[in-house]
Amino acid sequence: xxxxxxxQAVILREGEDAVIxxxxxxxxxxxxxxxxxxxxxxxxxxxxxxxxxxKGHEKISASFNEKKQQSSLxxxxxxxxxxxxxxxxTDSGGGADGLTFGKGTHLIIQP
Amino acid sequence: xxxxxxxxxxxxxKEGQNVTLSCEQNLNHxxxxxxxQDPGQGLRLIYYSQIVNDFQKGDIxxxxxxxxEKKESFPLTVTSAQKNPTAFYLCASSPNxxxxxxxxxTRLTVV
Numbered sequence: 001x002x003x004x005x006x007x008q009a010v011i012l013r014e015g016e017d018a019v020i021x022x023x024x025x026x027x028x029x030x031x032x033x034x035x036x037x038x039x040x041x042x043x044x045x046x047x048x049x050x051x052x053x054x055k056g057h058e059k060i061s062a063s064f065n066e067k068k069q070q071s072s073l074x075x076x077x078x079x080x081x082x083x084x085x086x087x088x089x090t091d092s093g094g095g096a097d098g099l100t101f102g103k104g105t106h107l108i109i110q111p
Numbered sequence: 112x113x114x115x116x117x118x119x120x121x122x123x124x125k126e127g128q129n130v131t132l133s134c135e136q137n138l139n140h141x142x143x144x145x146x147x148q149d150p151g152q153g154l155r156l157i158y159y160s161q162i163v164n165d166f167q168k169g170d171i172x173x174x175x176x177x178x179x180e181k182k183e184s185f186p187l188t189v190t191s192a193q194k195n196p197t198a199f200y201l202c203a204s205s206p207n208x209x210x211x212x213x214x215x216x217t218r219l220t221v222v
Contacts, residue, residue, distance in 0.1 A: 002153065032210055041201060042154070044210030055209060087153060089211075096142035096161045096207060098169055101154040 001025050003090045005102035012109050017076045020105045022088030024069040029094035031064055031071040036104075037084045045073070045086075050094075075107070083109045113138045117202050117214035123222045124189065124196060132187045132217045134202035143185040144211070147171060148199040157200075160185055189219065197221050 003024040010018055022031060030049045033056075034042035046056030048064035048071055056062075061074045075082055085106050089099030115136045124130045136143065142161050146154040156169030160179040174193025179185055185204075189196045199218050203211040 034211075041213035041215050042211075044212065047210050089154075096159070096205065097167070098144050098156040098159045099211070100156070100170075101146075103151060103153040 002100055003088055003102040005086075005088055005105050007105060008103075009106040010108070012078050012107070014078060014080060014109055014111050016078055017074070018078060018107060020073040020075070020086050020088075020107075022071045022073075022090070022102055024090050024092075026069065026090070026092045028064075028066070028069050028090050028092055030091045031062075032089040032091070032099055033060070033062060033071075033073050034087045034089065035082075035084045036087065042087060078107075078109050080109050080111065083107055115202055115204055115212055115214035117200075117217050119217060120215065122217055122219045124219060125222060127191045129188055129190050130219070132189070132200055132202075132219070134185045134187065134214060135183055136185075136204045136212075136214075137183060138204055138206075138212060139182070140204035140206050140212070141182070142205050142207070143179070144203045144205075145169075145175075145177065145185070145187045146201045146203065148201060148216075154201065157187065 006021045033045040036042040064071045085104040087104045089101045118133045144159045145157040158177040160166035176188045201216045202214040205211045
């Protein structure tokens with residue numbers, strides 16, 4: 001089942017903070033976060049693994065609540081370059097069976 | 112530099128025609144994936160392969176076929192059985208327990 005992302009869209013002024021949430025009805029092994037700009041490929045931001053391990057870009061922070069099967073991506077002091085669509089991808093199997101992606105959160109940063 | 116190359120960038124298909132999308136990677140990743148992206152739908156998994164000469168159906172495999180004869184290559188054929196093939200197709204690869212690297216995508220249009 002597809003994870004649910006919220007909000008669907010958010011508009012910020014440069015320098016403001018945002019939180020994007022991802023919720024699944026299935027037990028998760030890992031959660032991935034990606035950012036996609038219009039017409040381009042998604043770019044990997046972070047992976048959060050069951051047990052607390054995290055890998056990804058140093059300037060990105062996120063959390064993973066294993067009991068609630070929820071993850072949140074925290075964007076602080078937003079910059080114009082943060083604009084794009086953010087997707088979470090969930091993995092329930094722990095192998096290489098492919099991620100199930102949410103429908104995305106559109107983030108617009110205004111100067 | 113290592114990465115994933117998808118070609119062509121744009122592809123036009125006539126009714127009843129089979130077309131093949133190319134995906135090549137030089138990252139030495141074992142796992143490769145094909146996703147379809149439609150507006151507002153996120154990314155949906157078509158096929159994936161964890162090793163050479165083996166591949167598995169994803170959530171929307173009907174009307175598509177793949178092969179994995181070499182580690183570097185994972186071509187996708189959109190057959191005439193796929194009734195609504197117009198979409199943005201993304202190929203990705205990954206090592207275990209880390210993020211995906213996506214290609215730049217192929218935009219397929221039925222004419």
